[in-house]
Amino acid sequence: MQPVKLYIRTTDETGKRSYTVANLKKQADDGVYCLRVTVNGKRRWKSVGRSLKGALISKANVELQILEGKPVTFYGLKPRPIVWEGSAPGAVAPTKPEKKPTLAQMQQKWIAAVVME
Numbered sequence: 001m002q003p004v005k006l007y008i009r010t011t012d013e014t015g016k017r018s019y020t021v022a023n024l025k026k027q028a029d030d031g032v033y034c035l036r037v038t039v040n041g042k043r044r045w046k047s048v049g050r051s052l053k054g055a056l057i058s059k060a061n062v063e064l065q066i067l068e069g070k071p072v073t074f075y076g077l078k079p080r081p082i083v084w085e086g087s088a089p090g091a092v093a094p095t096k097p098e099k100k101p102t103l104a105q106m107q108q109k110w111i112a113a114v115v116m117e
Contacts, residue, residue: 004062005036006055009047027052035059039072 007019010031022033033055035046048058065072101109 003037004059004066006059007034007036008032009034022052022055024052024056035062037062037066037072 006022006024008022008028008031009017009019011017019034019036022028032050033048033052035048035055035058037044037046046058046062048055062072
């Protein structure tokens, strides 16, 4: 598995940016968390925000994409909602969207409506 590393990008007084490995035990006071991962043989950086918790969720999502064999998507990286039925008041399991009717079903419905008139 290709490693996914979490860094923090800070800017000094002169405006120069530097990357250092993030401390996973405490939130940094300033800086932006970034992921470093190899995609299609190229090393890529992805900013994932100022929150350590959000950065760790983004890191886990990228690692999950790699483990599942899916292509790593860098743009539109958002934490997946985690829903456990009964875990919190009002929490429900996700439902599948209803299937759209086929063209043949729509034609039959239209013919039935026309015949009834």
